Amino acid sequence: MSTQPVDRRADEFFRALQRRDSSYEGIFVVGVRTTxxxxxxxxxxxxxxRGNVEFFPSAHEALYAGFRPCLRCKPMNVGREVPALVEKLRRMVEEGQSDPLRERDLLRMGIEPSTARRQFQKYFGMSFHAYQRARRMGSALAAVRKGRNLLDTQLAHGFESSSGFREAFAKLFGTVPSKANGVHCLFARWIETPLGAILALANDSGLYVLDWVDRRGLEREILRLRHKTKxxxxxxxxxxLGQAAQEIGEYFAGERAAFTLPFAPRGTDFQRRVWDALLEIPPGETRSYAEIARQIGAPKAVRAVARAxxxxxxxxxxxxxxxIGSDGSLTGYGGGLARKKWLLEHERSLVSRAA
Structure with a gap:
């Protein structure tokens, strides 16, 4: 957490508070003097x-100042807490993928289906029904690939009719179950961090995406990726994904500054040259777009470097x-400038502690 005095950024933080801007999660907490x-x-x-608030760079500093944590947003929790209902239903899906939970099942358990749908949509970006279907079909794909009989797979994953199974399979994977060996998937996982949730997509080729779930353009990029790769x-x-979660956790815990994740081949030749140059920037240091352009042998392609x-x-x-910009300004960052500033300060702190 940055230790920079927050009073200089109080107006910025108050605007973020009014917007409920998730890119400022982990950047500050706000104390309300009247409560x-x-x-x-x-x-x-x-x-x-505005006159009733005070900003702090961490929950602990707010506690030391005499404020108590809000019971609604729970600012003492690191990252975003998984709602209890979401976690309960997710575990039930993982433990019994062959038995889809329907609305009547939820009602028998005392769970309002609309509540389950709303909480899953808010946390995972998909309804509970869509989550169940995706997990069941992913499990079915794995079973067919391992040579399991199609009828057995159909019945084991809760499909009473072969036509229903084929239709659901084809809708998700673009082909029929008998051609499962030709199906390629990207597996998705949400990774919680002190600055908000990250979405990771990967398969045997390596990591395709790892970015803030609320960053602008992410949904459009995923649609492009699906269209291009099928x-x-x-x-x-x-x-x-397991390695990504572990290494990201170590990074935010101050135990790691470099990563060993395998990257899936992506992008144009020019983009890959830019991304390779980014990997050469040591933690705790920065480079300008112009410096990157010169490094890759394209000194006039500063704007193209910025796009890449x-x-x-x-x-x-x-x-x-x-x-950063040639004048030292932070310039743009898809996850928000507040996060960019935090990451740079975090890495400088990592390097100084290691020195």
Missing amino acids: GIFCRPTCPARKPL FAIVPGDHVV NGDNFRGIVIPCHRV
Whole structure:
């Protein structure tokens, strides 16, 4: 967490608070003098007046100042807490993918289906029904690839009719179950961090995407990726995703400054040259777009370098946040300038502690 005095950025932080800007998660917490409570930037509670708030760079500093944590947004939790209902249903899906939970099943458990749908949509960006379907079909694909009989797979994954199974399979994967060996998937995982959630997409070729779930352009990039590769995207586990979660966790814990993740081949030749140059920027240092352009032998392609930097979509691990303007300004960053500033200060702190 940055230790820079926050009073210089109080107006910026208050505007972020009014917008409930998720890119400021982990950057500050706000204390409300009239209630004695401190909150996250995204707290859903009614927003206080400007003169009644005080900003802190961490929850601990707010506690030391005499504020108590908000019970609604729970600012003491690192990252975003998984709602209890979402985690309960997710575990039930993982433990029994062959038995889809329908609305009547949820009602028998005392769960309102609309609540489950709304909470899943808010946390995962898809409804509970869509999550179940994706996991069931991903599991079915794995079973067919391992040589399991199609009828057995159909019945084991909750499909009573062969036509229903074929239709659902083809809708997600673009082909019939008998051609499963030709299907390619990207597995998706959300990774929680102190600055907000990150979406990771990977398969046996390596990491395709690792970026903030709220960054502008991410949804459009995923659609482009699906169109170009013809890959289906399903939630699930993969060794690359596990490695990504571990290394990102170590990075934010101050235990890692460099990454060893395998990258899937992506981008044009020019983009790859830019991304390779980004990987050569040491933690704790920055380079300008013009310096990157000269490094790759294209000194006049500064704007093209900036575009390639923005098209990275494997943030942090390919450190596009280490590129700044020639005048030293932070310039743009898809995850928001507040995050970019935090990451640079975090890495400088890592380097200074290691020295």
